[in-house]
Amino acid sequence: MTPRLIHAGAPARLRLLCAGPGVTIQDEGRRGYLRYGVTEAGPMDWTAFRTANLALGNESHAAAIEISLGGLRAICENGPLWIAYAGADFNWRRDGALLPPAARLLLQPGDSLTVRPGAMGAWTYLAVEGGFDTEPELGSRATHTRSSMGGVDGRMLREGDILPAAAPGSGGDRSEAIIDAAWLRRTRDPIRVVPGPQDDYFDPSSLAAFFDEEFTLTPAADRMAYRFEGPEIAHSRGYNIVSDGVALGAIQVAGDRRPLILMADRQPTGGYPKLGHVIRADIGRLAQSRPGERRRFAQVSTVEARTALLALEDEIAGIASHMAPLRREPTSKLLLETNLIDGFTDALTDLASR
Template structure:
């Protein structure tokens, strides 16, 4: 058993597993990770079960420490600035967090979400079969809220990681967000052909307004062929609504269960994380693909994660005084005159 102490946590940092599925009809949103591929990669790197609970870190950052026993952790997602006791760590890495050490995760030059998985079982009771946190309804996680300083997570069956920091060899996490693949519909017939073409041509800019519920886009407004109100129907993650003012809204992990605006297209599963990692100000375009192409992309993603995630030892090119002192390189006193 180990204890993971939350020393600092910015808004939006939550516990997420694969999501709370099967309850959308009752108004319970699945929640789950904003970047499913990063979540899966971090867990796979530790040989955790698929969809195991992990910490999803927002741009506001996180600092954690281990107590009682060493704890293996893996990180994957955006290009965050990560450090272990002040020493830089690759943005996708696996390491051992030892008692007395501190791991910090801070926003970097790219990406909006980072997954921190632990080698073991985060001991939090599930709600409706999941620990995924949905803060708007107060369900899951730690009493339905985001993590905050002072929280402590019990880790059952805790295992240490490697003796030194290793970078994860995960090229599938390199996903420039400039092009997002979509399947048109289910209400693309609510738009004339020229508006479908305008939607695909873009470009669209990610606004700062977004959160776990939705990604708001700015650009030349689209017009509807027959009004913008429809009978409310179910909302899948990645559904792109176009409200009356004409600017698309992509519904994400904490989306509402139903919506009454036409959905011009739906982001395919493998590109959900690509969009989620786009920081405010990112310009992007959408590309329409067939259902068969979407399925092939999902299959390729699964095949990439099937074998163990390769690792590379971290090679340091610079050594700070703090790093050298921590290694206790001096074994005794030598008389220079001898």
């Protein structure tokens, strides 16, 4: 590959050496255009996305890289660059040295960063100081590949892409830190659901089974929707309705009697009855499911859903209390760069004084 010319004074940036399928630029989403048929997009796991941004002091809507199971490898160019990452249990390495699953780091020019999927989870997020400075479209940098909108030319990221940071590269006055946040530790608790608005379209026994039985995520799962296998959910009033707007987490059931949960790249409207909606506080946990994983669902009220969301947002806003100093591995290079002496003494003078 031909080396690219780096200009003095240009912003610090990441150059991608490798990017697997499903890796995109995302911000909080393209709000206000659903009425015109424009999908919001945005992060699959908003909790991890916001955690990475707030760990850097970014605005919560700053653009970050959403990394799928395809992984990513990048190199820092032009100047020092503060980054933070959070999400699933992925393997992160700086210049080959293993890192914690979530952290804030300072990359120096020439430092490489490698991300590979780990034991659990489907998505992780890489933020940079100030966010990535890609071209906004309809007020958002979020990538929606089906409409070729946002991000970098409306597509998935790939080898050779140059991603500048919006903020100038600097050493900064912050420190490298591990992010140890409870909301990033995914539990097996049931995914909470508020029933409606068309739960009356389903057979009561089938509706009860939805909340009593386990369902398995199928390989038919992407940024648009997650399809689950399990007990059939029978309709009592047919499975066609007049198309209406659909929200994040809507649980549609078509003629195949299988639940389909709509995710970040969902369509603006749909014509199948919706038995309920996954609450926003649990969207991140749901998004981190991998095909083959089993999930249970629990019915909650709108009051419970709102209380859970406010509590989670308060926790994430207090990210500073969930960060601890990051200790780098004691390599020979690091030891040579570090002052390991806290004082000295003259042996002859010490003996003469006795």
